[in-house]
Amino acid sequence: MKQTKYLFPFFLMVIVPGAILAMISLFGFSNTLNRKLSDSLFHILPTHHRFSKDIVIIDIDEQSIAKYADHPELGQWPWKRNIYPTLIGYTKLLTPPKITIIDIMFTERSDYDEALVAGNINLGEISHAANFRNGGFVFTRKDEENIAEKFNVALPSDTPFPRYENASFPIGEVGETAPMIHVVNVISDTDGILRRFTPFIRWKNKHYPTLALQAFVSGKSYETDWKEGRFRIRREDGVTREVPLGKDGLVRAYFYTEEELRNIPRYSAAGIIESLNQLNANEVEDPEKLLVPPTFFDNKIVLIGTSAAATHDDVVTPHGLFPGVIAQAVFASNLVEGHLLTELPEIWGIGSTLFILMIGVIILFVNQWHFLRNVYPVLAIGIFVGSFYFLYRLDLVLPSSSFVIGFPLAYLIGFAYLTYTEGKEKRKFNNILRNLVDPGVVSEALENMDSLKKGGEWEITAFFSDVAGFSSISEELSASDLARLLNEYLSAMTKILKANSGTLDKYIGDAIVGIFGAPIQNNEHPKLACTAALAMVTELEVLRSVWNEKQDYTETARGMKFRIGLNCGPAKVGFMGTDSLASYTMMGDTVNLAARLEAAAKDYGTSILVSESIESVCKDEFHFRFLDWIRVKGKEAPVKIYSLVSYVSDLTPQIIEAEEIYKQGFQFYLNREWEKAIGRFEKVSSVFGYKDVPSQLLIKRCQALFKNPPAEGWDGVFTRTSK
Known part of the structure; x- marks a missing residue:
């Protein structure tokens, strides 16, 4: 009899939620929720990876664009292309970087393409940006066919990497002389947040490396291996990355912390230009004393991108809006350092949730220790979060939607039954207390008196x-x-x-x-x-x-x-x-x-x-x-x-007028213009038609300060000495 007594609670708390979770998973509704929940947990849990020390950014920021808006050689955005070889050349003054990756498109002709071509030929390890898209008129330039063939990576035709209909490669000789090329496309999830990236993107059954992959290989030759859903990249120096791709060819990125993203080494293009001018003018003998010393780029992976608002290159990340080059730097760091997350199948989330729910049945309907009943939700959340964090430390992401949906649903059903059967005494006291104490306080007190006392x-x-x-x-x-x-x-x-x-x-x-x-x-x-x-x-x-x-x-x-x-x-x-x-x-x-x-x-x-x-x-x-x-x-x-x-x-207009005059007077007061302030404050009372107490108070204060001027550093704040 005792065993059958618990069958119905087991059915309510385990079987019913399990069936609901299976249906949600079957129709694919849980994917976006899983990723949103994991974003929240990543924010809360301690970080265990650090952004790569090998990656730096040359940033065309607001300061750079504003400072050189009237410069004859640069002009307003977009800048003339002869500046890019100059920036790249500066990084190679001492020990050259491993690779320079340009996160800016050169897909249209300009009068300064020859400078880029010369830079490609003379400056070495440079990778130019290509961009793919879907829809619209399909048109391929003659030079693009040659460029596409030159940079195609031989991969099996059944790879799951994202496929696009149209391609935009660097224009003409810029693309033909480019030492390397990379695709800058990023693919957001259905909620508009960028969490995942891919090492390759397809066009016309050809494969092209993305910026992240180009950063990882840094111009070295590499081999790829696609087998049983696992994708491996092996560099010539023996370093291998196994990329846990999803069915759509994307891999979940480790996004570090918001603080780290904001502190990624970013050197303003304006600072580099200024440093170069100082060198050319012999104003600084020691390169280390330059605004941006060239040693900052020694043996680094250098990304050239933009953060200025005028460039419209922003993406939504789990930490909010960031320049696109920051997201690209994160993906590059992921591959360079091996910080890649594996999203576990939904069955892992459902299984762990059902296990916790079975323990809940025992605690609610078998256990008689009331304290354990009350504290179990906290323990269950702790168990789940602990499991999530343990797997997270192994770069595995446990699906969370099953627990977030299933546990509250099941536990509330079980607790509702207990509340109904065991709440008669509480309801009796409720009716008595509501005649004596504020009803809102009574309701809270009866729910959890110990908590409110604490x-x-x-x-x-x-x-x-x-x-x-x-x-x-x-x-x-x-x-x-x-x-x-x-x-x-x-x-x-x-x-x-x-x-x-x-x-x-x-x-x-x-x-x-x-x-x-x-x-x-x-x-x-x-x-x-x-x-x-x-x-x-x-x-x-x-x-x-x-x-x-x-x-x-x-x-x-x-x-x-x-x-x-x-x-x-x-x-x-x-x-x-x-x-x-x-x-x-x-x-x-x-x-x-x-x-x-x-x-x-x-x-x-x-x-x-x-x-x-x-x-x-x-x-x-x-x-x-x-x-x-x-x-x-x-x-x-x-x-x-x-x-x-x-x-x-x-x-009323009178109130608005008087208050505006008062604000003017207060600003004069802050500026230590006592006579002007007094004049404005007196005007306030005139507008109101009676003596305005705040104005009279400020007049007396101005008169006192006029006789005894405040010390340097006075902030205009009045200190009350009484309570």
């Missing part, structure tokens, strides 16, 4: 409000009237807080502390906080109107004002306290800054003071007025502060 950290918006001059109000009122006033005020404000998905942290006398974005995470928390703050300003006006109509409380109380401070960022949130008495609260720099902003609002005469982090994400919907740069107590970094004025839809 706390978590994520993005929230911290809310602080305080009644201005409350001490004076409390002295004028009796105890009963004070309690009644506070109850009216706090009830109205708390209702608005909760209506906008805010969580009440605590009351501190007349102060309200709230959290937006926790315990239920919500990406809109900054906007919800701004909405609540503006609604509170409106609600306080309603309360004051009612109090004045009834002549309730004292005149000071009826004129009550408050200040609000808002800041968003990472904070620790959770239940803090003891097992018997705990409250849901927040801690961290984000929270402290919100409290400091609430206090600083008094100086600027504003009801709602916010940080730049709030303004930057809410400015499309709400209008903020820039006020100042300040340094709050306990925090060294300066903070840009704003007043939340209104919704964007409620803006």
